[in-house]
Amino acid sequence: MSLAALELDLDVFSGPFDLLLTLVLREEVDLLELQLAEVVLAYLDHLESRGELDLETATEFIVLIAALLELKSRLMLSDGEEELLDIEPEQAAEELLARMLDARRYRAASAHLAELLSGEHGVRFREAPPPAHLRRTIVQPQEGSQDPAVLGEAIGRLLLTPPTINVRHIAVPRVSVGERLAHLRTLLRRGSFSFDEAVEGADRMTVAVTLFALLELYKRGEADWSQGECFGEIAIKARVGEADAPPLARAGGLAG
């Protein structure tokens, strides 16, 4: 099955998922009015009704929904908190266009590669290593033929630290994931708390970073979280015992 088969019946749109994407890009459906959580739920229902998980489609869905989420969050953030964002609508549009073109380009290129590969079906190469006696070096490497500076240079290269996490559109993050992690861990000592408590009085950026920190806690198996309903309260509780084996269970949080 393909994503085209995913029929949606949402407040602002009903029809196939593919069409929704097209309409969003043509701005005929307002992304800000679109509840992406509904789309995700519809997809989950769809999956459930089929009773099987098609990984390819799931991947495609996640990619597309992530793109929509990003687009939407940009639209939401680009207003009111400009000082946080170093990005103009023109620039956002340009960047988005470039990314859409890139994605499209390389998806098409990957289809081309897949075609090439299938055209070569059945062509195999010899993998046997040549006999050892033919590989043996005849001439001993000359003493001192290598420059020790090569080694120092390599270490120097390895000492380079890449710039910290790439938070593309955010000029100066005022809150760090580390801080929010520490904050969440403090709360976690109580055993459980709600996400609202964790971000009480915080600005949008802090909320976003806190959510990121929460994902990190979940990934590390320190906390579990659940959300009874869309946009409902997110309950977070400490995970005890099974230290580094995050369960495959639902990760709640569909807020979007």
Added chain:
Amino acid sequence: MNDGGGESDGGGLRPVRQDAAPQAADTSPDSQIPALARTVEALLFLSTDPLTATELADATQAGEGAVRTALALLAEDYAPGRRGIMLRELGGGWTLASDPETEDAARRLLSRPRLSTLTPAQAETLAIVAYLQPISRPEITRIRGVSADSATATLLERGLIEEAGHSQFGAVLYRTSTAFLKLFGLRSLEELPDVARWDPTPEEQAQLRERLLRAGEARAGAGPEG
């Protein structure tokens, strides 16, 4: 390592005129092939990587012209459909490969299946590396919009991509390997079509840009409420 050897001059498979190899004419029984061609054949058989005419000339201590003549002779002998092995110009050089018609038997014999499919994530990652090499993982992730870590790891493990130094920030850069060219039947990266071929027309792009721009401007005034 893979210098491409620049033998992308097509026409490599041109059958040889017998008179082109007069020195090679020897007095051996009819079906014996000339000494140089025999050596070249052995080298192609032994090497797991495609060999350029230059590499073959260095190893055989013969001239490149003579090597090309020998290759043409072998190409005729190993022409598709004649034997179970074919001589092909791939991955920047020459290599021997099995005839695809023998695949069923090969699959029964060898436990290791030929790489025949890639997941969409792997194919996309591979396409990005192929066109933009050398490229780092964060850049691939940026283009794909989702993490490429596991796809990159699989491609590395399968030998389709390899490390190619570091970016100025220390991130490992990747490029496609000779194995990639071999498996995809390419003589060189130049054979990949221009990526712009899949772009929408300039008109379509302009339209898209304008719509996106209008969307952004509309947003600037509106009071968004999550």
Added chain:
Amino acid sequence: MNDGGGESDGGGLRPVRQDAAPQAADTSPDSQIPALARTVEALLFLSTDPLTATELADATQAGEGAVRTALALLAEDYAPGRRGIMLRELGGGWTLASDPETEDAARRLLSRPRLSTLTPAQAETLAIVAYLQPISRPEITRIRGVSADSATATLLERGLIEEAGHSQFGAVLYRTSTAFLKLFGLRSLEELPDVARWDPTPEEQAQLRERLLRAGEARAGAGPEG
């Protein structure tokens, strides 16, 4: 891994009796060989180890008699002295091998890369071992941010590094060898150049090992850490 084809066991080189292949006469164009022989040829080409007639029969789903006929036909074609590759019967099985006459060229081709310079991955791995020895492979991987398995294997094979016991966690530790010192013209490890010359942030006080590990983890994108 490499059984070297056991080419020292003598006696394997028996030419095939011509009369063994009377039924192989076919009606195909002069130089094309029959389908079964082509498949057998491809299998012999692809296989690292000698194949018995039974194995070949199983893979080709042909009778053993037919396979033997095909082998006889191939043996004729690949008789010693005719091509650069020979068909040999070894240890009860059949295998293709390069003609010993081509060995000089093969050695020139195959032993060459071993003398060339280190790849970036090898240089890095070697540098890590040189400066931090003894060090385990997992640590090398952490510092590089990517697997160092193949580089480590090559350095071991080339004798530039060697095992040096086990870490408290049971991982094999590595150190550089005497051959390493010779290759780099060093009398002792004391003579390794001072890293400070290439240090991008010389003001850092922490131990080299600790700093390398930290940078490596940052490169691997080990996740946001305060």
